[in-house]
Structures are given as structure tokens and as C-alpha cells.
Amino acid sequence: MxxxxxxxxxxxxxxxxxxxxxxxxxxxxxxxxxxxxxxxxxxxxxxxxxxxxxxxxxxxxxxxxxxxxxxxxxxRTGAVVSISSKGIFDRRVSTDWVPWSAIRNVSVLNQNWQNGLIFRIDKNKITSLPLRDYQKSIARNNASGAPDEFWIEADSLKGGFGALHAAVNRFHRVVGSW
Missing domain, CATH: 1.10.287 (Helix Hairpins)
Incomplete structure (x- = not known):
């Protein structure tokens, strides 16, 4: 609903x-x-x-x-990403809503061929988040030593990166711009 x-x-x-x-x-x-x-x-x-x-x-x-x-x-039809005051729900990454309280910050990933948003999450909340198993493994075992994070690719969504950026920025501050 x-x-x-x-x-x-x-x-x-x-x-x-x-x-x-x-x-x-x-x-x-x-x-x-x-x-x-x-x-x-x-x-x-x-x-x-x-x-x-x-x-x-x-x-x-x-x-x-x-x-x-x-x-x-x-x-295939249906929603891929939903954003609300509850949090974010990317069906490619998670099985349920990831609350904004678990997300420390959101930043822009802007590469020549792909744009998206990086969601850095609180290390203490990774295991309790509804992330898919492979995504939890990536977030926990980030080889670069960077903070625990997951990213949402935006170019394959209707509206593209600009629409995703604006929607997330409506509910949570995004660091950086495109």
C-alpha cells in the first residue's frame, strides 16, 4: 500500500x-x-x-x-525504488524499508557512465536492516575500508538520476550535487 x-x-x-x-x-x-x-x-x-x-x-x-x-x-512491471518518510525501499537491494534513522548520510556517485546515490549506514544497524544477504555481505566486508554503505544506481530508473536525487533530498539531506 x-x-x-x-x-x-x-x-x-x-x-x-x-x-x-x-x-x-x-x-x-x-x-x-x-x-x-x-x-x-x-x-x-x-x-x-x-x-x-x-x-x-x-x-x-x-x-x-x-x-x-x-x-x-x-x-517485468512494478516499482523498483520507493522513497517516503519511512525510508528507502530498493527491491534490488533490500527486502523491506531501510529507515532513515539507519542511514548516516547520502552522497552522490557521479561517474562518466553511471550515476547513483551512496547510502552510508550505521555499522551497528547493518545486521538488523532488511538488506538482501549479498548486500549485507558487501556492506560488512567492504574491502576498501570505507564506511559501510550501499548504493542505488539511478540511470536505469524512469526520471533518471535527477528525479531520484530530488526525491531522496526531500526526506534526507544529500551531500553533493550533480
């Missing part, structure tokens, strides 16, 4: 659609090589049981499976 002050983000389908098109192109290319066997009996023929045939079959299998996965990602 959505709260009155809850902001919800769905996943943007543009990047998934672009990846699906590229993967389908490579799949079609591999299938084309298998079916037409270019250069048969020529100097550049695809010999039966050769490396090119193996690469084509492997490519068709790999890209076929990945195309099905990307198609399922495109068909």
Missing part, C-alpha cells in the same frame, strides 16, 4: 530494449553462420567440427538465452 508522501520509481525500459536489439542481432548472425555455412569448400570454409562452427553454436546458444532473459526484463 502506497503512502501519501511516497515516491515510486519504475525501471526504464529504454536500455533493456536497446540491449535486446543488439543481442537479437548477434543471435541472428550466429544462426545465419550455422545455417548458411559460408565459404563451403572454399579456402575460408567453415569446416564441420571446427572452431568457427563451435563459436557460432556457442554464440547462438549464449545470445539466445540472453535474449530470453532481456525479454523477461522488458516484461
Amino acid at each position: 502506497a503512502e501519501e508522501d511516497q515516491i515510486t520509481f519504475k525501471k526504464s525500459k529504454k536500455m533493456d530494449a536497446a540491449v535486446l536489439v543488439v543481442v537479437a542481432f548477434f543471435f541472428a548472425g550466429c544462426v545465419f553462420l550455422i545455417l548458411t555455412r559460408p565459404g563451403v569448400d572454399g579456402w575460408n570454409s567453415m569446416s564441420q567440427g571446427g572452431v568457427v562452427e563451435f563459436a557460432s553454436i556457442f554464440g547462438a546458444t549464449f545470445f539466445g538465452i540472453y535474449a530470453v532473459y532481456m525479454l523477461l526484463q522488458l516484461l
Whole structure:
């Protein structure tokens, strides 16, 4: 049930659609090589049981499976990230709301190819937070020695980084800007 002050983000389908098109192109290319066997009996023929045939079959299998996965990602609906006065709920990272009281600060991660927000959490509250098991492991065993944290990638959300930044800033102070 959505709260009155809850902001919800769905996943943007543009990047998934672009990846699906590229993967389908490579799949079609591999299938084309298998079916037409270019250069048969020529100097550049695809010999039966050769490396090119193996690469084509492997490519068709790999890209076929990945195309099905990307198609399922495109068909997935529903909210990915919700933000409210209770806290933040990123379904990719946690199983329930992470309260603002457990978050020490929020800062901007701005790289050339990816933007997001880093949530630094109180070390004493990590085990009690509803983070997914792999996320708890990452937060506890941060090899860089940095404070315990998790990050939310924003470029794949509808509205992008600007909308996520504004929504989080409405309920919790964000250090840094974009």
C-alpha cells in the first residue's frame, strides 16, 4: 500500500530494449553462420567440427538465452525504488524499508557512465536492516575500508538520476550535487 508522501520509481525500459536489439542481432548472425555455412569448400570454409562452427553454436546458444532473459526484463512491471518518510525501499537491494534513522548520510556517485546515490549506514544497524544477504555481505566486508554503505544506481530508473536525487533530498539531506 502506497503512502501519501511516497515516491515510486519504475525501471526504464529504454536500455533493456536497446540491449535486446543488439543481442537479437548477434543471435541472428550466429544462426545465419550455422545455417548458411559460408565459404563451403572454399579456402575460408567453415569446416564441420571446427572452431568457427563451435563459436557460432556457442554464440547462438549464449545470445539466445540472453535474449530470453532481456525479454523477461522488458516484461517485468512494478516499482523498483520507493522513497517516503519511512525510508528507502530498493527491491534490488533490500527486502523491506531501510529507515532513515539507519542511514548516516547520502552522497552522490557521479561517474562518466553511471550515476547513483551512496547510502552510508550505521555499522551497528547493518545486521538488523532488511538488506538482501549479498548486500549485507558487501556492506560488512567492504574491502576498501570505507564506511559501510550501499548504493542505488539511478540511470536505469524512469526520471533518471535527477528525479531520484530530488526525491531522496526531500526526506534526507544529500551531500553533493550533480
